[in-house]
Amino acid sequence: MDPLTAGNTRVKEARKLSRRSVRSERRLFLADGPKAVEGALEAPDRVVEVFATPRAAEEYDALLAGVAVTLVEKRAMAGLSDSVTPAGVVAVCRFIDRPLDALMRTDHAVAQSRSGDHRLLAICADIRDPGNAGTVIRCADAAGAAGVVLAGDSVDAYNPKTVRASVGSLFHLPFAVERDPAAAIRAAQAAGYQVLAADGRGELDLFESDDVLTRPTAWLFGNEAHGLPEGLTGLADGVVSIPILGRAESLNLATAAALCLYASARAMMRA
Structure with missing residues (x-):
């Protein structure tokens, strides 16, 4: 399957999580970069979806082993990450705070x-x-x-x-x-x-x-x-x-x- 583009509905919906109001409403957030994704995957049930560029999926193959990864184009990843130089891997995660x-x-x-x-x-x-x-x-x-x-x-x-x-x-x-x-x-x-x-x-x-x-x-x-x-x-x-x-x-x-x-x-x- 070809990598998803920036205009794909799933990518666009995930990109909305950059706004606090959307995060609060959906109780979902973005974990950007290999360290954040690694931490999130320590409890896989809190991860909804992992996006990665083809290059990042290859570079972080050990981290993403056994994980269902959605491949996206580089431009789509740029919209999911607020980093100046995105690492190429982002996870959509459930809120983890407690009362x-x-x-x-x-x-x-x-x-x-x-x-x-x-x-x-x-x-x-x-x-x-x-x-x-x-x-x-x-x-x-x-x-x-x-x-x-x-x-x-x-x-x-x-x-x-x-x-x-x-x-x-x-x-x-x-x-x-x-x-x-x-x-x-x-x-x-x-x-x-x-x-x-x-x-x-x-x-x-x-x-x-x-x-x-x-x-x-x-x-x-x-x-x-x-x-x-x-x-x-x-x-x-x-x-x-x-x-x-x-x-x-x-x-x-x-x-x-x-x-x-x-x-x-x-x-x-x-x-």
């Missing part, structure tokens, strides 16, 4: 299976940049966290840039979407976490807080430009600052998240 209460119920078992017996979460409040959101998810995955909560007016977890920036971690790590950041904080506290807000004005120094960081911790991260509002930091059990040793004004959100998550992971492993 907040379900995430909190299962987090301990997940933490034990991932990295011993330490409990670590990331709560992102009003994060708007898809690259930052995906990178925080990737960092949380790397640090052995049990999950991530995207709260408030945070970017859509299924934004193609978020999915790509997570480099497959979106499929490894349980996550929830919660409209009310305060509800996410209270749920974490009810589940036995201390909530630590990352804020440059914090009274606790990250470098001097190992005794605090050994406890089950949900890190709270705020908006890239405006940080955390006082109403949220007031709900936290502590506010932690990362010392700036040079002349930089501040740290990128994803960099700060990586430092905080790894500081907790290190303290818990040494406890």
Whole structure:
């Protein structure tokens, strides 16, 4: 069968998933690139269809072995991918987020299976940049966290840039979407976490807080430009600052998240 063209109905319907409203209505999204597709295929029941160019199907034959692949022309793939240079393979996937209460119920078992017996979460409040959101998810995955909560007016977890920036971690790590950041904080506290807000004005120094960081911790991260509002930091059990040793004004959100998550992971492993 010849590869599908850009005008094919199946391709056009899949291309509509680039819009958040369509993703939300259909509860489907696009996983673009070999790493994202590899993560999606770890649970094949969440994959609806895989599109690939003939060249990509040959290049990633090991990844796609045993998978029903729909071949598409290069121009059709360009419409499915928002990458400047598409890798040539995209999967249509079902939504994978879970309710907040379900995430909190299962987090301990997940933490034990991932990295011993330490409990670590990331709560992102009003994060708007898809690259930052995906990178925080990737960092949380790397640090052995049990999950991530995207709260408030945070970017859509299924934004193609978020999915790509997570480099497959979106499929490894349980996550929830919660409209009310305060509800996410209270749920974490009810589940036995201390909530630590990352804020440059914090009274606790990250470098001097190992005794605090050994406890089950949900890190709270705020908006890239405006940080955390006082109403949220007031709900936290502590506010932690990362010392700036040079002349930089501040740290990128994803960099700060990586430092905080790894500081907790290190303290818990040494406890």
